[in-house]
Amino acid sequence: xxxxxxxxxxxxxYSVANAQVSFNDQLEDAKFNIVKRTIEFLSTxxxxxxxxxxxxxxxxxxxNDLKIFANDNNLLKAVKNVIEPLSIVKLDxxxxxxxxxxxxxxxxxxxxxxxxEKERRKKLAGYNDYVASLDKIVKGVIPDENGVLPVQxxxxxxxxxxxxxxxxxxxxxxxxxxxxxxxxxxxxxxYALSALLLGLIIYMAIKNSALKAKLSLAEKSYKDTRPxxxxxxxxxxxLADKNEKLSEKxxxxxxxxxxxxxxxxxxxxxxxxxxxxxxxxxxxxxxxxKETKAFIQKxxxxxxxxxxxxxxxxxxxxxxxxxVDKPDNxxxxxxxxxxxxxxxxxxxxxxxxxxxxxSNAQYxxxxxxxxxxxxxxxxxxxxxxxxxxxxxxxxWLITIPAKISFL
Numbered sequence: 544x545x546x547x548x549x550x551x552x553x554x555x556x557y558s559v560a561n562a563q564v565s566f567n568d569q570l571e572d573a574k575f576n577i578v579k580r581t582i583e584f585l586s587t588x589x590x591x592x593x594x595x596x597x598x599x600x601x602x603x604x605x606x607n608d609l610k611i612f613a614n615d616n617n618l619l620k621a622v623k624n625v626i627e628p629l630s631i632v633k634l635d636x637x638x639x640x641x642x643x644x645x646x647x648x649x650x651x652x653x654x655x656x657x658x659x660e661k662e663r664r665k666k667l668a669g670y671n672d673y674v675a676s677l678d679k680i681v682k683g684v685i686p687d688e689n690g691v692l693p694v695q696x697x698x699x700x701x702x703x704x705x706x707x708x709x710x711x712x713x714x715x716x717x718x719x720x721x722x723x724x725x726x727x728x729x730x731x732x733x734y735a736l737s738a739l740l741l742g743l744i745i746y747m748a749i750k751n752s753a754l755k756a757k758l759s760l761a762e763k764s765y766k767d768t769r770p771x772x773x774x775x776x777x778x779x780x781x782l783a784d785k786n787e788k789l790s791e792k793x794x795x796x797x798x799x800x801x802x803x804x805x806x807x808x809x810x811x812x813x814x815x816x817x818x819x820x821x822x823x824x825x826x827x828x829x830x831x832x833k834e835t836k837a838f839i840q841k842x843x844x845x846x847x848x849x850x851x852x853x854x855x856x857x858x859x860x861x862x863x864x865x866x867v868d869k870p871d872n873x874x875x876x877x878x879x880x881x882x883x884x885x886x887x888x889x890x891x892x893x894x895x896x897x898x899x900x901x902s903n904a905q906y907x908x909x910x911x912x913x914x915x916x917x918x919x920x921x922x923x924x925x926x927x928x929x930x931x932x933x934x935x936x937x938x939w940l941i942t943i944p945a946k947i948s949f950l
Contacts, residue, residue, distance in 0.1 A: 566686045567636045574648060575606065576680045578629045581652045582609055584673040585621060588664055592618055606630040625655050638686070645684060649677050805925055805950055847879040847886070855911050860932065860940040861888070875900045875907055884934035889926040890947055897924045912945045922949035 579600065586598045594617040603609050606626055613621040629652055635644040653674070657664045664670065850866035851874035866878060872895035880886035890897065890912070900907045904918040911930065918924075930945030 566641075569684055569686070570634045570636055570641060570645065573645060573680050573684050574629075574632070574634060577649055577652050577677055578606070578626060579603055579609055580673060580676050580680070581625060581629075581656060582613055582618070582621060584667075584669060585625070585656050585664075586616055586618060587667060587669050592616070625652075629655070641684075641686070645681055649681055653677070802950065805948065808927065809925065847881050850878045850880060851891070852876045852878055852888075854907050855941065857938045858910065860935070860938045862938050863934070864937065866939075870896070872896055873899050876911070878932070878939065879929075880932075880934075880939070886932045886934075886939060887929040888932055888939075888941075889929045889945060890924045894923075900924065908947070910944070911941060912947045914947045914949065916949050918949050924948075925950060 583599055586592060586595045589595070596616055597612075600609065600612040603612055609626050610622045613626060629648075632648060632651070634648060635641055657670075850868065851870045852861045852866055853873050853875060855876075856862050856865050861876070861878065867874065870877070870891060870893060872893065874893070875891060875896050876888050877891045878886060878888045888911075890900070890908075898920070901918055901920050901922060901924070908914070908918070925948050926945055927948055928946040930941060931943035932939040932941055934940075
């Protein structure tokens with residue numbers, strides 16, 4: 544409230560004071576306009592500044608505004624090399640030196656963007672207009688005899704004239720001065736401004752009091768609910784931590800279950816193979832006669848031929864000519880063929896060959912195998928069910944893809 548009252552009295556004094564524009568202020572305005580016009584001309588150098596979005600700054604009223612304009616238009620180093628050094632230059636406002644000083648400042652602004660290797664900018668299309676605008680700014684600074692510019696409401700001094708013409712001009716001057724002076728120097732204007740400012744201050748004080756009351760109520764409400772919120776946040780954090788631990792346990796249980804299932808399947812497959820490869824039981828040891836053996840002995844299974852292949856080179860099968868007898872680190876498929884032109888194929892157990900297959904699983908396994916889970920490079924490939932093939936011409940055609948899984 545005290546600051547508001549001080550502001551009120553300061554504004555009241557300012558409104559009552561007789562306002563005049565000092566010559567020094569006019570020099571500062573000219574300095575600013577010269578720098579502003581220089582920056583605007585600098586932005587037209589498209590060879591140096593390629594991302595300029597605007598070449599004029601009608602809203603710039605201070606050097607800070609010019610800095611923002613330069614940064615927004617990507618005028619690199621313009622703030623450091625032009626705006627900041629020129630903004631701190633002090634101009635001599637004495638009657639004997641102000642004109643020369645202003646001319647020197649104008650030339651200094653030009654040299655900062657057109658001297659040395661930057662002289663090429665003098666050939667830009669807008670250079671002449673730029674120079675003309677600087678000259679116009681300098682010529683616009685015209686002080687009166689007292690170093691103060693006349694403003695609206697002050698008396699305009701005119702050279703003396705004689706005769707009837709003198710009386711006519713004097714009358715017109717007095718009428719103009721009177722009209723202008725009434726417009727700005729009416730005695731009721733300061734009181735009206737004071738009343739308006741006082742009303743604004745009272746309104747602001749009332750609004751400030753209401754805002755303080757709302758703030759106090761909000762702070763009280765926050766303090767009342769803060770313990771409850773803290774407790775709720777603690778419960779949420781505890782539940783989140785518990786949920787994360789349960790998820791980890793569940794994932795571990797799923798992984799262990801999958802490993803167990805795979806081991807069981809592997810053991811079953813080995814058991815079946817062991818039974819298939821086991822010779823017919825010796826009936827003699829079981830007390831049966833040798834004659835009975837001929838009736839119960841199953842016919843021997845034809846011997847299969849084991850071959851190896853790197854990939855399904857025909858797309859839908861394996862070329863018979865490309866099968867090899869010995870495996871290596873790139874033979875992915877183990878193929879068992881029978882004399883009746885049928886056979887099976889499975890994924891080799893060689894870790895290096897499996898790693899080679901997983902390096903491009905879609906290419907090597909996509910057509911030949913079926914699998915439910917997504918393959919990953921460090922997985923172990925398990926053949927759940929061998930694929931079925933038959934000889935068709937010169938290739939072993941895949942009739943049933945192999946079923947595999949990844950551990």
